[in-house]
Amino acid sequence: MEAVMSRNSSSSLWLSSTWSVQSLAARLSRRPAQQLPFGVLATGRECIAPIAALQQQGDVPLSWGEQKLNAMKAREKLANKKKPSKLHRGWHPGQRTRAPDPVEKKPAQTDKRQNELFSGKFLFKDDDGEDIWSDDGDDEEEEEEDEDTQEDKELEFMPEMMQTKDKSSQVFTTDLDCQHFTQCSGCVLDTNLDQPPVMEEVTEFFLKQGVAEFTLESGNLWEWRCRAKLAVRGTSMDPQIGLFEEGSHFVVDIPSCRAHHPSINATIKLVKEAIQELGIQPYNEDLHLGELRYVQMVVTTFNTTLPAAERYASGKVQVSLVWNARDEDSIQADRLNKMAELLWRWGNPKSANPILHSVWANFQTSRTNIIFGGRWRHILGESELWERMSGVDISFTPASFGQANLQVFDVLLRRLQKAVKIGSSVVELYAGVGLIGLSLATTRKCRTVKCVEVNKEARLSFEQSLSRLPASVNSNISWHCADASVSPIKWLEGANVVIVDPPRKGLDPPVIEALRTASLRGLGKTKSPSSKTTDKVEKRPWMLRAKQGAVHKESASNWEEEEHTWPDTLIYVSCGWQAFKLDYVALVEGDAWYLDDAKAFNLFPGTNSIEVLAIFKRGKKPPKVVKKGSGVRSKSAKSLQWTRAGKRLALGNSKQS
Numbered sequence: 001m002e003a004v005m006s007r008n009s010s011s012s013l014w015l016s017s018t019w020s021v022q023s024l025a026a027r028l029s030r031r032p033a034q035q036l037p038f039g040v041l042a043t044g045r046e047c048i049a050p051i052a053a054l055q056q057q058g059d060v061p062l063s064w065g066e067q068k069l070n071a072m073k074a075r076e077k078l079a080n081k082k083k084p085s086k087l088h089r090g091w092h093p094g095q096r097t098r099a100p101d102p103v104e105k106k107p108a109q110t111d112k113r114q115n116e117l118f119s120g121k122f123l124f125k126d127d128d129g130e131d132i133w134s135d136d137g138d139d140e141e142e143e144e145e146d147e148d149t150q151e152d153k154e155l156e157f158m159p160e161m162m163q164t165k166d167k168s169s170q171v172f173t174t175d176l177d178c179q180h181f182t183q184c185s186g187c188v189l190d191t192n193l194d195q196p197p198v199m200e201e202v203t204e205f206f207l208k209q210g211v212a213e214f215t216l217e218s219g220n221l222w223e224w225r226c227r228a229k230l231a232v233r234g235t236s237m238d239p240q241i242g243l244f245e246e247g248s249h250f251v252v253d254i255p256s257c258r259a260h261h262p263s264i265n266a267t268i269k270l271v272k273e274a275i276q277e278l279g280i281q282p283y284n285e286d287l288h289l290g291e292l293r294y295v296q297m298v299v300t301t302f303n304t305t306l307p308a309a310e311r312y313a314s315g316k317v318q319v320s321l322v323w324n325a326r327d328e329d330s331i332q333a334d335r336l337n338k339m340a341e342l343l344w345r346w347g348n349p350k351s352a353n354p355i356l357h358s359v360w361a362n363f364q365t366s367r368t369n370i371i372f373g374g375r376w377r378h379i380l381g382e383s384e385l386w387e388r389m390s391g392v393d394i395s396f397t398p399a400s401f402g403q404a405n406l407q408v409f410d411v412l413l414r415r416l417q418k419a420v421k422i423g424s425s426v427v428e429l430y431a432g433v434g435l436i437g438l439s440l441a442t443t444r445k446c447r448t449v450k451c452v453e454v455n456k457e458a459r460l461s462f463e464q465s466l467s468r469l470p471a472s473v474n475s476n477i478s479w480h481c482a483d484a485s486v487s488p489i490k491w492l493e494g495a496n497v498v499i500v501d502p503p504r505k506g507l508d509p510p511v512i513e514a515l516r517t518a519s520l521r522g523l524g525k526t527k528s529p530s531s532k533t534t535d536k537v538e539k540r541p542w543m544l545r546a547k548q549g550a551v552h553k554e555s556a557s558n559w560e561e562e563e564h565t566w567p568d569t570l571i572y573v574s575c576g577w578q579a580f581k582l583d584y585v586a587l588v589e590g591d592a593w594y595l596d597d598a599k600a601f602n603l604f605p606g607t608n609s610i611e612v613l614a615i616f617k618r619g620k621k622p623p624k625v626v627k628k629g630s631g632v633r634s635k636s637a638k639s640l641q642w643t644r645a646g647k648r649l650a651l652g653n654s655k656q657s
């Protein structure tokens with residue numbers, strides 16, 4: 001033990017940042033670790049989500065301590081600013097977000113909004129003023145436009161998430177209001193969930209880069225998480241299911257997590273009851289004994305028998321039991337089937353409590369804290385899990401990466417689609433199950449879509465999704481199991497648009513270098529952008545490309561390959577703000593790319609992280625053309641009329657003037 005621990009006169013504990021010590025201190029003082037007077041806050045969500053495993057899944061978290069410290073610093077900074085934020089009408093950073101005077105409810109409008117909130121359906125305006133519903137995959141179910149009264153319009157200015165989730169109450173709130181907050185490492189913000197403090201820096205950054213209408217799109221502030229991987233510890237009589245307390249191996253039980261979709265919390269309850277009923281032993285990592293190590297829950301809201309508005313609330317859970325056994329035949333797996341059967345009896349779609357979609361097992365015997373082993377087995381229920389995202393049916397296996405916030409990612413997808421011209425040739429690096437690529441093939445009638453992903457487990461999902469694409473989709477579509485950082489230039493030739501959606505750590509350096517090279521080649525410059533560039537363009541890269549591990553669907557049209565085309569549009573989807581800033585600098589250096597537009601999405605409410613969608617164009621930024629008589633204002637004025645943040649800005653400006 002590195003630290004010296006002592007009690008001072010005020011009986012607070014002084015110790016180093018060694019986590020085992022911190023956890024010990026927490027126990028001794030009978031207080032959660034976060035409440036101890038440490039000089040250094042904890043890091044290390046790695047406890048539950050080991051970096052190596054998560055990196056593969058694209059979900060490497062910023063350390064929790066780092067997030068919490070950043071959030072606290074940013075909040076302090078914001079609280080000292082007198083000027084209210086322009087992003088959120090009526091609230092300013094640092095202020096508690098409960099509105100001082102409850103807004104009187106106007107029954108028709110508020111009920112409709114609240115219904116949307118509960119159904120998980122949100123109305124967004126896009127830049128052209130068109131309504132976007134977060135889940136309007138079915139044309140026949142398209143909603144009519146609001147006929148707004150003045151008061152309704154006022155309400156519409158207020159983001160949906162500011163409206164309380166409590167149907168009976170009339171108080172608008174953006175508080176987390178979670179009983180687990182002080183101990184659980186999942187959330188770092190408990191107020192102002194609609195405006196993570198990092199947005200201050202993000203907004204300033206993009207304004208500086210010339211993005212005049214930078215907005216943050218938000219959805220549900222609670223119950224947004226449709227995927228969870230939770231540790232199972234404790235005893236068979238008193239199982240604990242949740243995340244590790246920061247810096248310790250102590251699991252915080254989170255039965256009432258406010259971020260989880262309600263079906264996840266209901267499934268946790270079911271799993272606990274099954275453990276108790278059957279006497280299943282939760283895993284003990286010190287002794288490397290026990291049966292159930294983790295449980296993964298993935299919600300599917302795909303149910304075409306229900307109206308779109310009801311699908312989110314009635315989401316069903318694919319539950320995966322991570323069992324401490326080599327495989328289904330080993331003696332340790334003896335009671336796995338019993339547990340699966342009991343869960344299914346209690347929660348199958350025809351039961352009184354129909355919350356389950358299916359039950360799977362994963363086998364993991366490693367002594368490390370890597371969550372999943374390599375072996376999966378489907379036990380009960382449907383083997384395929386589907387989700388409808390921006391009108392396209394996508395399949396997910398339990399081993400593949402999936403977005404946790406389906407609704408807000410759906411909105412991001414629709415924004416992204418608008419940046420891709422009809423008929424484009426697209427390459428998507430870090431593609432996962434090909435969600436973005438397949439949605440573009442369908443909605444933008446792409447000539448070619450190539451998806452590149454390192455996780456081989458995503459292949460099956462891609463194949464299944466491909467089989468359900470409408471027959472009208474006439475694109476050359478392929479998925480390649482490859483490391484994007486190995487000779488990435490070869491993927492870029494022949495594409496007009498390149499999409500990157502890397503894990504939180506950002507782009508691999510060879511990918512940045514290839515993007516810069518591709519831009520300069522597209523501009524007709526042959527000189528390498530930097531001495532580090534070593535890639536040569538292969539001849540007919542597409543044909544030579546690894547046939548192994550690839551999935552292809554040929555277009556009915558016999559299109560010629562575009563060998564000498566290089567992307568003129570780069571779309572960067574980022575879940576790691578710190579990494580994005582660095583990648584940005586490298587991409588724009590030497591006028592390889594310039595930023596054309598950007599938006600932020602509140603994909604992880606309760607955390608100080610956001611998702612950024614940034615559109616880059618090749619080459620040097622052209623000077624702004626100011627039209628006579630109308631000028632720059634004309635475009636902004638039009639958009640200001642329509643975007644939500646724009647509306648608030650417009651309102652603020654008109655009040656000031």
Ligand SMILES: C[S@@+](CC[C@H](N)C(=O)[O-])C[C@H]1O[C@@H](n2cnc3c(N)ncnc32)[C@H](O)[C@@H]1O
Nearest residue numbers: 056058401430431432453454455483484501503
């Ligand atoms: C943030 S996810 C995005 C996935 C997909 N775009 C989606 O929305 O579902 C990042 C993906 O990149 C993959 N990945 C990580 N490193 C990679 C690499 N070097 N080459 C290719 N894919 C990689 C991960 O396996 C993960 O599926």
